[in-house]
Amino acid sequence: MRHPAVPTGTQRPGTRRPGGRTARTRAAVRDAVLTGLAEHGYPGLTVEYVAERSGVHKTTLYRRWGGVEELVADALDLAGEDAWTPPDTGGLEGDLRALAREVCDSFSDPEMAAAPTAFIAAAFQSERAADALRAFYAERFARCETVVERAVARGEAPAGTDAGAVVRAVSAPLFLRLFVTREPVHAALADQSAAATVAAVRAGAFMPPTGTGQATDGPSPAPTRTPDP
Amino acid sequence: MRHPAVPTGTQRPGTRRPGGRTARTRAAVRDAVLTGLAEHGYPGLTVEYVAERSGVHKTTLYRRWGGVEELVADALDLAGEDAWTPPDTGGLEGDLRALAREVCDSFSDPEMAAAPTAFIAAAFQSERAADALRAFYAERFARCETVVERAVARGEAPAGTDAGAVVRAVSAPLFLRLFVTREPVHAALADQSAAATVAAVRAGAFMPPTGTGQATDGPSPAPTRTPDP
Numbered sequence: 001m002r003h004p005a006v007p008t009g010t011q012r013p014g015t016r017r018p019g020g021r022t023a024r025t026r027a028a029v030r031d032a033v034l035t036g037l038a039e040h041g042y043p044g045l046t047v048e049y050v051a052e053r054s055g056v057h058k059t060t061l062y063r064r065w066g067g068v069e070e071l072v073a074d075a076l077d078l079a080g081e082d083a084w085t086p087p088d089t090g091g092l093e094g095d096l097r098a099l100a101r102e103v104c105d106s107f108s109d110p111e112m113a114a115a116p117t118a119f120i121a122a123a124f125q126s127e128r129a130a131d132a133l134r135a136f137y138a139e140r141f142a143r144c145e146t147v148v149e150r151a152v153a154r155g156e157a158p159a160g161t162d163a164g165a166v167v168r169a170v171s172a173p174l175f176l177r178l179f180v181t182r183e184p185v186h187a188a189l190a191d192q193s194a195a196a197t198v199a200a201v202r203a204g205a206f207m208p209p210t211g212t213g214q215a216t217d218g219p220s221p222a223p224t225r226t227p228d229p
Numbered sequence: 230m231r232h233p234a235v236p237t238g239t240q241r242p243g244t245r246r247p248g249g250r251t252a253r254t255r256a257a258v259r260d261a262v263l264t265g266l267a268e269h270g271y272p273g274l275t276v277e278y279v280a281e282r283s284g285v286h287k288t289t290l291y292r293r294w295g296g297v298e299e300l301v302a303d304a305l306d307l308a309g310e311d312a313w314t315p316p317d318t319g320g321l322e323g324d325l326r327a328l329a330r331e332v333c334d335s336f337s338d339p340e341m342a343a344a345p346t347a348f349i350a351a352a353f354q355s356e357r358a359a360d361a362l363r364a365f366y367a368e369r370f371a372r373c374e375t376v377v378e379r380a381v382a383r384g385e386a387p388a389g390t391d392a393g394a395v396v397r398a399v400s401a402p403l404f405l406r407l408f409v410t411r412e413p414v415h416a417a418l419a420d421q422s423a424a425a426t427v428a429a430v431r432a433g434a435f436m437p438p439t440g441t442g443q444a445t446d447g448p449s450p451a452p453t454r455t456p457d458p
Contacts, residue, residue, distance in 0.1 A: 041354060043272040117353070120409055124350035125270060130411045137410035162421070165402070168410070169425060172401035173394070175409045180349055181366035181397070182359045192391070192435070196398060199432035200425035 026078065028054040029061065033075040037118030042072065042125055072122050073132035079115075080136045086144045092151035093198045096170045099144060100190035103174045108185065120179060141167050151201070162206045169206070170197040255307065257283040258290065262304040266347030271301065271354055301351050302361035308344075309365045315373045321380035322427045325399045328373060329419035332403045337414065349408060370396050380430070391435045398435070399426040 032053035036045045045068055051058040065071050087098035107113045123130035141164060148163035157166075173193045177183040200206060261282035265274045274297055280287040294300045316327035336342045352359040370393060377392035386395075402422045406412040429435060 043354065121350070121353035123411055124346070124353070124408075125272065133409075134411040138412075141410070165418075165421060165425075168405055169402050169422070172405040173398050176397055176401040176404045179353075179408060180362075180404045181370070182352055182363040183367075189394075192394060193398070196394075196429035196434040197425070199429040199434040203428035203432065205425040205428040206421070 025054075025056055025060075026074070029056055029065070029071065030075040030078045032056075033071050034115040034118075037072070037075075037122065038114030041118055042068075042122035042129070045072070047071070069126045069128040072119070072126065072129045076119055076129070076132040076136050079119075080139050084140075084143065086147050088147075088150070092147070092154075092156045092201065093194055095147040095151075096166075096197050097191055097194035099147065099167065100170050100174060100193050101187055103171050104185045104187060104190045107174070107178050117179075148201075157201045158204050158207060160207055161201055161204075162208060166197060166201055166206050169200070170194055254283075254285055254289075255303070258285055258294070258300065259304040259307045261285075262300050263344040263347075266301070266304075266351065267343030270347055271297075271351035271358070274301070276300070298355045298357040301348070301355065302357045305348055305358070305361040305365050308348075309368050313369075313372065315376050317376075317379070321376070321383075321385045321430065322423055324376040324379070325395075325426050326420055326423035328376065328396065329399050329403060329422050330416055332400050333414045333416060333419045336403070336407050346408075377430075386430045387433050387436060389436055390430055391437060395426060395430055395435050398429070399423055 029050060032050045033045070035053060036049050040049070047058055047061050047068060050056075050068075050071055051061055061071065065074060087095050087102070089095050089098055105112075107117070119129065119133055119136075123133045144167035145163035148157060148161055148166050151157040152159055152161060170193050174185045174190060177185050177189070258279060261279045262274070264282060265278045269278070276287055276290050276297060279285075279297075279300055280290055290300065294303060316324050316331070318324050318327055334341075336346070348358065348362055348365075352362045373396035374392035377386060377390055377395050380386040381388055381390060399422050403414050403419060406414050406418070
């Protein structure tokens with residue numbers, strides 16, 4: 001997981017003052033990047049725009065971030081530093097349904113959707129943005145895995161279930177429709193995905209590969225998560 | 230499904246000569262668009278580039294297509310006019326595994342992946358490209374539904390299974406990793422997705438909404454495909 005204290009990766013004076021000038025500057029720059037991405041998309045975002053919008057001088061932006069790619073990547077790093085936790089409804093299907101509905105709801109609201117959509121688009125054009133997006137979702141989905149761990153503890157899912165694959169599987173049909181097939185998403189689709197994922201979990205379809213197709217003597221003590229590196 | 234005989238949507242002389250000059254021109258233009266998208270991406274694609282690469286005069290491109298958006302959309306329409314059929318392995322899990330592996334293989338090969346990736350990226354920046362992508366995948370996934378229909382006929386899946394949702398669900402975890410979370414995909418992941426989807430189908434999780442959460446008197450004779458409009 002990456003949470004660089006400063007965007008350039010070098011420790012600078014002031015970095016460790018929480019809520020101080022550095023943090024405020026970074027947040028102002030992040031807000032300007034999000035607005036710029038939402039308004040113009042990645043191809044239209046410029047350091048000049050971020051400078052004007054944030055009130056941070058252009059030379060400061062170049063010196064401390066480097067350029068547009070680094071500005072976008074840092075905004076994404078900062079977005080990952082929130083206190084979000086996955087839903088806890090008391091049951092696996094309820095939790096997965098809530099997770100899927102959250103994807104559905106946040107991308108159905110044009111205002112909420114603008115920045116994350118722009119990040120996903122930017123990753124097509126910038127390796128640096130793609131790296132930041134990968135780190136963002138790796139950490140976000142790692143948080144989601146709690147949902148599956150709790151289900152295992154409750155006996156709702158077999159021990160050794162590939163939690164990372166499960167939380168991705170329940171969200172995937174929504175992301176597919178939003179960003180590939182460009183179809184509408186809605187709550188019924190989220191619920192269908194949750195029902196399908198729970199059925200697959202119960203059937204043991206998310207066990208590590210040794211458990212799905214080949215004979216095995218029992219659950220491995222430390223399952224290899226091959227399908228989800 | 231859209232297969233406009235001419236890109237501008239207006240019938241013109243020569244349109245109906247299969248394999249004639251019009252078809253050859255359109256194919257040459259399509260090839261130039263694909264190369265341009267693969268090399269420069271949507272933001273870098275220009276009518277000038279397509280003219281130079283295809284040997285078709287710029288004014289012809291403007292007159293018959295309109296501009297870059299229409300050129301990209303038409304290239305996608307043409308891509309949808311292939312003879313591709315879904316795999317037929319004799320069983321649902323084999324068919325879904327082959328479908329998922331095909332997604333995996335085609336996007337893992339940089340040369341094969343370049344054009345479809347560029348189309349998916351272009352849809353973020355152009356409504357016209359998004360419409361064409363939607364039509365492309367709607368038609369492509371409709372072809373895939375045969376796989377589920379055959380499974381129903383063999384008794385491997387409940388009658389009334391939402392075929393469109395099933396074929397999307399099996400591909401979705403791969404598309405999610407390729408274009409959102411930016412994680413690697415591989416055959417084991419395709420197989421895991423196929424196993425999960427088959428388990429969900431068998432459990433009846435892909436029945437229309439009335440069958441998933443509420444009591445029902447039996448399968449509807451003409452199931453409403455609400456989750457997958």
